[in-house]
Amino acid sequence: MAQPQMRKPVEYFLDNKKYLHPKFAANYGNWKTHDRPRPGVLHHVSNTGDQVWSVRAGTQRQMDVHTIRLLCDIADKFAEGRVRFTIRSNIEYILSEESKVAPLIAELEKNGFPVGGTGNSVSMVAHTQGWLHCDIPGTDASGVVKSMMDALYDEFKNEEMPNRVRLSTSCCEINCGGQADIAVIIQHTKPPKINHDLVANVCERPAVVARCPVAAIRPALVNGKPSLEVDEKKCICCGACYPPCPPMQINDPEHSKLAIWVGGKNSNARSKPTFHKMVASGLPNNAPRWPEVNEVVKRILMAYKADARPWERMADWIDRIGWPRFFEKTDLPFTKYMIDDWRGSRYNLNASAHVRF
Amino acid sequence: MAKQPHATPMLDQLETGPWPSFVTGLKRLAKDKDYVVDLLGHLEHSYKTRKGYWKGGTVGVFGYGGGVIPRFTEIKDEKGEPTFKDAAEFHTIRIMPPPGMHYDTDTLRKFCDIWEKHGSGLIALHGQSGDIMLQGCTTENVQKAWDEINEMGFDMGGAGPAVRTAMSCVGAARCEQSCYDEAQAHQKIVNQFLDDIHRPALPYKFKFKFSGCGNDCMNAIQRADMAVIGTWRDNIKTDDALGKKWFAKHGMNELVNDVIGMCPTRALQIKDTKDVRKDAHISAVALNDTQSLEIDNKDCVRCMHCLNVMTGALNVGNDKGATILVGGHSHLKIGATMGTVVVPFISLKKDEDYEQLVELAQTMIDFFAENALEHERTGEMIERIGLVNFLEGVGLDVDANMVTNPRMNPYVRTDGWDEEVAKINAKKKAAA
Numbered sequence: 001m002a003q004p005q006m007r008k009p010v011e012y013f014l015d016n017k018k019y020l021h022p023k024f025a026a027n028y029g030n031w032k033t034h035d036r037p038r039p040g041v042l043h044h045v046s047n048t049g050d051q052v053w054s055v056r057a058g059t060q061r062q063m064d065v066h067t068i069r070l071l072c073d074i075a076d077k078f079a080e081g082r083v084r085f086t087i088r089s090n091i092e093y094i095l096s097e098e099s100k101v102a103p104l105i106a107e108l109e110k111n112g113f114p115v116g117g118t119g120n121s122v123s124m125v126a127h128t129q130g131w132l133h134c135d136i137p138g139t140d141a142s143g144v145v146k147s148m149m150d151a152l153y154d155e156f157k158n159e160e161m162p163n164r165v166r167l168s169t170s171c172c173e174i175n176c177g178g179q180a181d182i183a184v185i186i187q188h189t190k191p192p193k194i195n196h197d198l199v200a201n202v203c204e205r206p207a208v209v210a211r212c213p214v215a216a217i218r219p220a221l222v223n224g225k226p227s228l229e230v231d232e233k234k235c236i237c238c239g240a241c242y243p244p245c246p247p248m249q250i251n252d253p254e255h256s257k258l259a260i261w262v263g264g265k266n267s268n269a270r271s272k273p274t275f276h277k278m279v280a281s282g283l284p285n286n287a288p289r290w291p292e293v294n295e296v297v298k299r300i301l302m303a304y305k306a307d308a309r310p311w312e313r314m315a316d317w318i319d320r321i322g323w324p325r326f327f328e329k330t331d332l333p334f335t336k337y338m339i340d341d342w343r344g345s346r347y348n349l350n351a352s353a354h355v356r357f
Numbered sequence: 358m359a360k361q362p363h364a365t366p367m368l369d370q371l372e373t374g375p376w377p378s379f380v381t382g383l384k385r386l387a388k389d390k391d392y393v394v395d396l397l398g399h400l401e402h403s404y405k406t407r408k409g410y411w412k413g414g415t416v417g418v419f420g421y422g423g424g425v426i427p428r429f430t431e432i433k434d435e436k437g438e439p440t441f442k443d444a445a446e447f448h449t450i451r452i453m454p455p456p457g458m459h460y461d462t463d464t465l466r467k468f469c470d471i472w473e474k475h476g477s478g479l480i481a482l483h484g485q486s487g488d489i490m491l492q493g494c495t496t497e498n499v500q501k502a503w504d505e506i507n508e509m510g511f512d513m514g515g516a517g518p519a520v521r522t523a524m525s526c527v528g529a530a531r532c533e534q535s536c537y538d539e540a541q542a543h544q545k546i547v548n549q550f551l552d553d554i555h556r557p558a559l560p561y562k563f564k565f566k567f568s569g570c571g572n573d574c575m576n577a578i579q580r581a582d583m584a585v586i587g588t589w590r591d592n593i594k595t596d597d598a599l600g601k602k603w604f605a606k607h608g609m610n611e612l613v614n615d616v617i618g619m620c621p622t623r624a625l626q627i628k629d630t631k632d633v634r635k636d637a638h639i640s641a642v643a644l645n646d647t648q649s650l651e652i653d654n655k656d657c658v659r660c661m662h663c664l665n666v667m668t669g670a671l672n673v674g675n676d677k678g679a680t681i682l683v684g685g686h687s688h689l690k691i692g693a694t695m696g697t698v699v700v701p702f703i704s705l706k707k708d709e710d711y712e713q714l715v716e717l718a719q720t721m722i723d724f725f726a727e728n729a730l731e732h733e734r735t736g737e738m739i740e741r742i743g744l745v746n747f748l749e750g751v752g753l754d755v756d757a758n759m760v761t762n763p764r765m766n767p768y769v770r771t772d773g774w775d776e777e778v779a780k781i782n783a784k785k786k787a788a789a
Contacts, residue, residue, distance in 0.1 A: 006419035007504050011555065013547040014510050016540035019459040024530040031533035033599060033669025044531055045669075054531070062492065064382035065469035065478045072462035072469075083465070084527065085458040085482050087574060112377055128485055131403035133428060133449060133492055135413045140403065142379050143371055150374030171409075175687045176485045179579045211732065213690045240689055246412060253407035266579055268571035268586075269662040270621050273578050275693055287404045288367040311615050311666065342692050 021082040021094040040115035053095040057113040061089035078104040088124040116157035126168040128176040137171035138186030138256040162308035179264030181314035187259035191235040192248035199227040203245035258283040263315035303329040322356040363398035386478040395444035422556040424513035451488035451514035456540035475502035487524035488514040519557035520550040525567035526574040535569035536587025536677040537705035560729035571661040582735040584682040589674035592640040592654040600642035600670040624656035678704040684736030694736035701758040
């Protein structure tokens with residue numbers, strides 16, 4: 001029987017300038033300065049005197065086609081049919097005329113898209129797939145994010161923070177959401193539960209053994225079947241064995257908790273980029289609104305807002321006030337689990353007489 | 358009209374509150390699609406039991422080895438039949454977006470039409486990988502959807518142990534701080550590695566990210582195996598009119614506290630304009646008729662802070678290019694690593710410069726393919742073999758910009774010292 005004719009893919013990466021707004025194309029590499037006339041609006045001026053206004057609005061990221069078409073209708077009506085997206089899933093409309101800014105904002109707000117996310121605001125959360133689509137999720141990113149952004153709605157729409165605030169959430173310790181001023185990340189607290197009936201058929205055992213960061217996994221014969229066992233004293237409950245070996249179930253409705261990390265910064269401005277640090281853990285995976293997580297995130301944000309100086313990011317603020325005062329101001333307990341014992345950890349200890357009282 | 362919806366009391370709670378709700382979007386799709394009716398049932402089950410129920414598998418398109426993320430349901434009845442049978446398969450197709458994520462509405466509408474016809478109608482703009490994520494498709498429809506998307510002029514993104522979809526910032530299209538043509542670098546590098554994107558055959562993933570300046574809006578240093586960060590070698594450019602305008606609005610307190618006091622290398626000073634140094638590496642911007650902000654560009658590390666505060670009054674220089682850092686990645690397996698400098702400056706002005714960047718990327722990928730262990734990222738490989746071995750392997754010279762400080766321990770064999778010094782001196786002489 002003849003095989004059906006399959007279409008061969010055309011491999012290319014598209015024209016890098018094709019989708020630009022005409023003003024972007026005309027002034028490419030020739031911009032002079034910008035300002036922000038109001039939260040959610042950027043105003044750029046080129047060396048030729050050309051001007052564009054970019055209006056930024058929040059979206060739910062996981063969008064149905066009706067939402068995308070609505071956003072397109074708005075672009076066709078107000079913004080010359082061009083849009084772009086930011087790394088945090090905000091949509092940006094590009095306008096050549098200032099007179100269209102206010103009507104566009106009104107239209108976006110009328111349709112439920114908050115305008116903001118610029119400058120010293122709390123922008124939309126960078127997040128992952130979660131229960132909706134991921135194969136190894138401990139929680140649902142979209143739900144946590146929706147709950148957080150509901151609570152931080154006004155902070156998105158205004159620019160009242162000391163500097164910009166970037167958030168992320170991640171549904172497992174791999175941290176696909178990325179480094180952030182405040183990151184919400186699943187923290188497993190128990191070793192994987194192994195279904196020994198399935199391991200031999202599903203998992204490539206040497207690859208799973210090699211995946212463990214602390215060499216806690218070894219091949220074993222269990223109930224007469226080739227399987228794997230975990231040295232539970234060594235296990236750090238990271239879940240790295242679960243993707244290559246799903247019978248090693250790490251997610252646990254009760255024992256997979258949420259942890260909060262602060263002070264990640266990707267920018268090189270002022271200090272070098274920093275990784276975020278764990279400041280809270282043990283928060284329940286309390287779907288559908290995760291109120292305990294929200295409460296801690298908001299508490300940290302409000303302490304930062306009240307105390308940080310202009311232009312200090314979360315990391316810069318903590319660097320000035322010190323960790324003891326961070327825990328004091330946020331009323332979070334500093335526990336032994338926050339003292340790093342991973343490789344290179346002694347660089348994270350205080351090797352000085354610099355002590356704050 | 359689709360079938361009767363499942364009760365979703367938990368998801369319904371995510372329709373309250375002011376932020377746009379993805380649940381409301383899913384419900385709109387569920388009006389016409391049994392597929393999404395069952396997807397909502399599936400998701401509600403996860404919310405109730407606090408667990409995920411998708412497992413991977415193998416689904417692809419003709420000609421490619423990756424780019425589709427297969428998902429099969431694990432929620433099954435006692436006979437092993439899927440409980441939510443219309444959503445038993447929920448694959449995602451990753452599509453590479455245009456550099457800077459610019460679109461016209463025609464393109465977005467075409468994506469919507471294709472995905473409404475062949476998929477769930479749910480699209481994430483964008484995934485953390487930088488891809489357009491077309492979420493939710495049956496095995497049968499993956500090829501049909503892909504054929505139409507490819508006809509539109511879009512190509513599939515990376516997955517698995519492959520070169521991955523790259524990301525670039527808005528850059529030169531709109532930003533005065535852009536130090537190179539990010540979109541061009543992005544496109545040239547991706548085109549070089551199309552085979553490595555579509556047919557996973559590397560030890561593990563390899564990511565490129567392009568940021569136009571040190572603000573690193575693409576999180577490249579933390580997340581990319583090779584980060585291209587825009588910078589400049591000459592002096593910060595200044596604009597006296599904008600400097601005076603800024604100072605009139607913000608005043609001395611803000612200048613001292615927010616600009617001068619926050620410079621990480623103390624490169625800024627207030628001077629009477631008549632006392633500003635005349636050396637070639639000094640630039641200055643007027644604050645008023647008698648005072649200026651003096652910048653010692655030899656001390657400046659191009660961190661971007663003062664440019665961010667005094668936008669337009671201070672700006673990037675003319676001798677532009679990029680710093681290249683290698684080895685950023687997240688926690689698995691050895692703990693997160695930042696990228697570290699391997700090329701302090703590469704000029705990115707002419708077309709040939711971009712060809713050189715592509716060549717450098719090819720050398721890095723070749724070395725990674727040859728030398729990394731299975732499931733080892735570039736940052737982990739460098740940690741294992743040491744930066745010097747990596748540099749020698751890819752043919753780059755050592756530079757003091759690559760370290761925070763020189764070694765702090767004597768545990769090193771130095772009997773090649775004289776030869777190294779001779780080599781460095783010979784290079785200096787040749788360059789002179």
